Amino acid sequence: MKNLEKVNYRGFVLPLVCGIILWCMTPLRPAGLSLAAWQMFAIFVATIVGCITKPLPIGGTTLIGLIVTVLVGLAPIKDEVNPKTGVVTSGILSAFSNSASWLIAMAFIMAYGISKTGLGNRIAYWMIRRFGKRSIGIGYAITALELILGALIPSNSARTGGVVWPVTESIAKDYDSLPNDPSRKKIGAYLSMLAFHANILSTALFITGAAPNMVASQMAAQKGYTMTWVSWFTAALVPVIVATIVIPLVIYRIFPPEIKETPNAKKWADDRLSELGPVTKPEKVMLAVFFLAIILWVLSGIFKLPQLDSTFVAFLAVGLLLLTGVLTMNDALKQTGAWNILIWLSILIFMASKLISFGFIDWFSKSIQMGLHGISWEIVLAVLVVLMFYTHYFFASGTAHMTALYLPFLSVAVATGAPLGLAAMLLAFTGAINASTTHYANGPASIIANTGYIKQGEWWKLNFILGIIYLLIFGVIGSLWMKIMGLW
Numbered sequence: 001m002k003n004l005e006k007v008n009y010r011g012f013v014l015p016l017v018c019g020i021i022l023w024c025m026t027p028l029r030p031a032g033l034s035l036a037a038w039q040m041f042a043i044f045v046a047t048i049v050g051c052i053t054k055p056l057p058i059g060g061t062t063l064i065g066l067i068v069t070v071l072v073g074l075a076p077i078k079d080e081v082n083p084k085t086g087v088v089t090s091g092i093l094s095a096f097s098n099s100a101s102w103l104i105a106m107a108f109i110m111a112y113g114i115s116k117t118g119l120g121n122r123i124a125y126w127m128i129r130r131f132g133k134r135s136i137g138i139g140y141a142i143t144a145l146e147l148i149l150g151a152l153i154p155s156n157s158a159r160t161g162g163v164v165w166p167v168t169e170s171i172a173k174d175y176d177s178l179p180n181d182p183s184r185k186k187i188g189a190y191l192s193m194l195a196f197h198a199n200i201l202s203t204a205l206f207i208t209g210a211a212p213n214m215v216a217s218q219m220a221a222q223k224g225y226t227m228t229w230v231s232w233f234t235a236a237l238v239p240v241i242v243a244t245i246v247i248p249l250v251i252y253r254i255f256p257p258e259i260k261e262t263p264n265a266k267k268w269a270d271d272r273l274s275e276l277g278p279v280t281k282p283e284k285v286m287l288a289v290f291f292l293a294i295i296l297w298v299l300s301g302i303f304k305l306p307q308l309d310s311t312f313v314a315f316l317a318v319g320l321l322l323l324t325g326v327l328t329m330n331d332a333l334k335q336t337g338a339w340n341i342l343i344w345l346s347i348l349i350f351m352a353s354k355l356i357s358f359g360f361i362d363w364f365s366k367s368i369q370m371g372l373h374g375i376s377w378e379i380v381l382a383v384l385v386v387l388m389f390y391t392h393y394f395f396a397s398g399t400a401h402m403t404a405l406y407l408p409f410l411s412v413a414v415a416t417g418a419p420l421g422l423a424a425m426l427l428a429f430t431g432a433i434n435a436s437t438t439h440y441a442n443g444p445a446s447i448i449a450n451t452g453y454i455k456q457g458e459w460w461k462l463n464f465i466l467g468i469i470y471l472l473i474f475g476v477i478g479s480l481w482m483k484i485m486g487l488w
Helices: 009-024 036-054 058-071 094-095 098-118 118-132 135-152 154-173 188-205 211-222 229-255 264-274 279-304 308-322 329-334 336-357 359-371 377-394 397-417 418-435 445-451 456-483
Strands: none
Touching: 036 058, 036 094, 036 336, 036 397, 058 094, 058 308, 058 336, 094 336, 098 135, 098 154, 098 211, 098 279, 098 329, 098 336, 118 135, 118 154, 118 229, 118 264, 118 279, 118 445, 135 154, 135 188, 135 229, 135 279, 154 188, 154 264, 154 445, 188 229, 188 377, 188 418, 188 445, 188 456, 211 336, 211 397, 211 418, 229 456, 264 445, 279 308, 308 329, 336 359, 336 397, 359 397, 359 418, 377 418, 377 456, 397 418, 418 456
8 A cells, every 4th residue: 555745734834923923914914005905915924934934845836825825816817907997917837937947847858968978077186186176176076066067967965966076075985085074174074065065156147146146136027127148147256256266375374284285186087087987979969068158148238139038048958968869858857946946936036027017016116115214225225135145044045035024125125226236146146155154055055064074163163164165255355347248
């Protein structure tokens, strides 16, 4: 007899309590806020809390939130047109036409080709062979590897868990640096911390670096600011370059490895490359399709041609990988991460759009603006960035955090006079660098913090220091660079 699948029913308690309390407060809602706006807010908050407590995987949790939205009459199934006013009410099925969700889903499928063909490991071994004579060189090689994979693999957890961490672990163990052992400090602890922060940098560099980036781009679009692959990359380039130079050096100084010279690293990488053999035809095709996608993404940002829409480019790349035999349709269907993100990202963006259409976000920003009257936008934006960073201590999901706070914070910043482009990008970058907080901050943190190479106290102490450095680099240097770019 088959048993029922386990469900974390306890995880429903807090979301239900939050949602019910807010719903019951409807008669006490602030003046100027419609009934629908407050009820949508209650469901949205309950859904976000559910994404944190995880009674179901995030896709299932958001699906329950969407079902409740329909049951209480806040959204129809299909788009409906009011015959008298001509106003269109968006139905829940329109949520799944969101281009950003499809873009990242297709990028997930593309990324599978990197691991299937072995191209990711080949790049990793080549980087170690080139820069691995000293431990700090290996650190920079891992950072460079992450930055390359950031353009190839749209999941920060997949980059760390699938390629970077296995390579890092292999190097550490080759030097007899073992987890949960005093030998961890030989080189394993240093490389583990470096690998985590390399992931933060790769996430910040590309709009496809992680799901929260795509949430930010969609939220910003609802305020009238468009983020393209090129515009994000250009805005992130200088602060990420500075951080790429500074962060590994800081880690090397405050958390140094006992082993400074690593002459065996080149031989280790050579042996692994020999095992892989010459570059295969699937690897060559995968690389060619990837570069084609990058070129078309760049052109789409320059020429704004509808035929070069970034989502269509992702579809085209997947189609080419299927046509050339690098991937099969079965490979595409097995990428559960792609289809999972398509569901929950579409739903969260749809629910946020309902908060806008019902007037909640406009009310919120105007209310805050009145309270901040007389305070310069520079101070307001700085406070919002710091809040966006440190409130991540209360979130175990970057996506939930971004969905909950990005749009309200952006609205407040703009309402107090902050330039839209500067505020949109600074808050979006903060959603990437705020992973430098806890051992549960995101997927890569959970992977690396639990390997046994870094103690929890070390993790919190080091990341607190590094977090301040990130805020200074992106807040000061990033803002100056965006000024030069003309974003404000």
